[in-house]
Structure formats: structure tokens, C-alpha cells
Amino acid sequence: MFTVIIVDDEPIIKKSLTKLIEMKFPHFKVVGYAQDGKEALTLTRNLRPNLIITDIRMPEMDGIELIQTVETMGFDSKIVVVSGFDEFEYAQHALRHGAIDYLLKPIKPELFYKMLEKVENQLKSQKSLTEESSEWLLKCKEYSEEFITYLWGARKSECEELLLACYQEMTAKKVNSMLVKELFLNLYHFVKRGISSRLGRELICEELEAGPVNHEIEDIIKHINRWFTTITNHVQESKNWGSSVKINLAVEFIKDRFTDPNLTLQHVAESVNMSPAYFSRQFKDEYGKSFIQYLTELRMEQTKKLLMDIRLKTYEIAELAGYNDYPHFTKTFKKYYKMSPSEYRSLLKNDKVPYI
Structure with a gap:
């Protein structure tokens, strides 16, 4: 079940959009209505809808400002604009700030249903990616224990081999490239916590502390391997x-x-x-x-x-x-x-x- 809120100051529009959704997409459920962007933002905070269908021109907070605020606050709701204004500037602003479609009033059912189908596919893909992410995160936690054991034994070559094996496994299973970056960053943090606890001091990789945004996966692997060298040197110095x-x-x-x-x-x-x-x-x-x-x-x-x-x-x-x-x-x-x-x-x- 995917949840929807409709944002429009015209009751007839809210009623007709709800009817269209119920007729052919019963697995989309309208869970709230708002008169303007300000009300919609409150609903979004409370309900975290999968889809927001909004007008552009409304009192208090208009549709463009709503889209910008939802994006800034990090909500992952899909946003579709339904407007009576056939102006390129409105559509450009809406799409630039994260709206996935811009439909004109009066609504043509075939276009509305095509939009819902697109949203449904995106939401299903997003859900699948979330489940995949959870599964791989669990594997990274498991791998981190092996890395900590190898590092505590100063077995750097085995760490490098295991890191390569992790990457090859993700590649073979066609894991999304952005997810691979996030997983390797999580792996780094898991290992950092475990090995720092044993050493009694925190040793960081400065290049990875800011996150993976500006790094290619190959660079992340190089940074981690260099960090492994630092760790093994400290382990050898600290132990008999x-x-x-x-x-x-x-x-x-x-x-x-x-x-x-x-x-x-x-x-x-x-x-x-x-x-x-x-x-x-x-x-x-x-x-x-x-x-x-x-x-x-x-x-x-x-x-x-x-x-x-x-x-x-x-x-x-x-x-x-x-x-x-x-x-x-x-x-x-x-x-x-x-x-x-x-x-x-x-x-x-x-x-x-x-x-x-």
C-alpha cells in the first residue's frame, strides 16, 4: 500500500483526483488533504506519504515552495504537480526541485494513470533497493568482524584480499554503484569502531570521514587499504x-x-x-x-x-x-x-x- 496526500484549495479537484486513484489504483490510498503548502508540510511531517500531488498557486505556501522545503528537509516523498497554468517557467521550477511530473488541469485520466504507473514503478524499485541495502549492511557487519580479526593480527594482505572479495561479490550480484559506495563507507566505520576499541585509540581515514560523495569506488578501496597499513603498523607497535x-x-x-x-x-x-x-x-x-x-x-x-x-x-x-x-x-x-x-x-x- 502506497500513501498519498492531495494539496489543492479546490474541493472538486481533491474529490476528482481521489476518485481517479480509487478506480484503477486501489493500492494507492489517499491519507490526507491540505489547502495549501503549509498544511501539506505538516501532513508530510506526520504521515510521511509516498506521493504528494500538489497545485502550484495556493495561499500561505505555494507548490514550488512546498517542493523546495520537502527536498531541503530530506523527505523521500515523490511529488507530482497538477496545475491550471501552462507556463514553462512553473514546470521548469517544479521539475528542477524534485517533482517527477507536471500535469495540466483539467486532468486527462490517461495521463494521470500513466503518471501513477511511473510513480508505482519508482516506489517498488525504491523499496527493493532498501531491502537489498539492509541485507548487504548485515553482510558488511559480518565482514567487519573478519577484518578486525585480521587487522589485530597485522595480517594486512588478508585484509586486502577480503576487501577485493567483497567488491567482486557486490559486482557479481550487480549491486547499485551508489549503494556499493555507501556499503564500503559503512564497512569502514564498523571496522574503525572495533579496531579502535582494541587499540584504545581512534585511528581514522581522513579521506573517508566526510562520506563517499566525491569518491569513486576504486578510490574508496585505495583509501581503505592505505588505512589498513596505518592500522597494522600501530598494532605491531602496541603488541608483543x-x-x-x-x-x-x-x-x-x-x-x-x-x-x-x-x-x-x-x-x-x-x-x-x-x-x-x-x-x-x-x-x-x-x-x-x-x-x-x-x-x-x-x-x-x-x-x-x-x-x-x-x-x-x-x-x-x-x-x-x-x-x-x-x-x-x-x-x-x-x-x-x-x-x-x-x-x-x-x-x-x-x-x-x-x-x-
């Missing part, structure tokens, strides 16, 4: 770098063996010649989580993937994910995802898996 290298080696050891149910903190610590207690402290400092939290995270992610294979029994999945105690496995999964492995698999079958 020898221990950090060992922790990164330990993580690779864990990734190779996390499905082994006998893998322990002591085994991992010994692999990098560190005492278990010291390794435990350094690991938490490096990754912001304990060894067991990290190991559980890997095993749970593996479990989610294995549950997609309907040929596997859940007890078999437990073993493949690194658990030889099935009750402990199901208890851990339920604590982690707020549902049992069987419930998760049922949701998979019905294509109703939540974002977890």
Missing part, C-alpha cells in the same frame, strides 16, 4: 609481536584439527612452544575470546554446514564436528543457536532458517 605471530600459527593449527575431539588447549600451546596459561592469556588478548569459545565457534559453524546434508544422522554430524559426547553436542548447539540440531534441520527443509 613475537607472541602475536605464535598465536596466529596456533590458530592455523586449530583450524586444521578442530574436528578432533581430543584437541585441547595444552596440545595447541605445545605446538607453538608456549605454556598453556600464557597461551590462554595471549590468545584472548589477540582474538577477544577464549580458546574454548573460538573452538566452539568453529565446530558450530561446521555443524551448520553438515546439517545441510540430509544423508547424515545428527549423531554422525556430532562426530564429524569434533564431539564424541552426543548429549554435550546437542546441549552446546542449543545454547549457541537457541534451537536443537533437529529443529534447525527442519527449518532448513522448509527454507525458513533465520540469520544465525
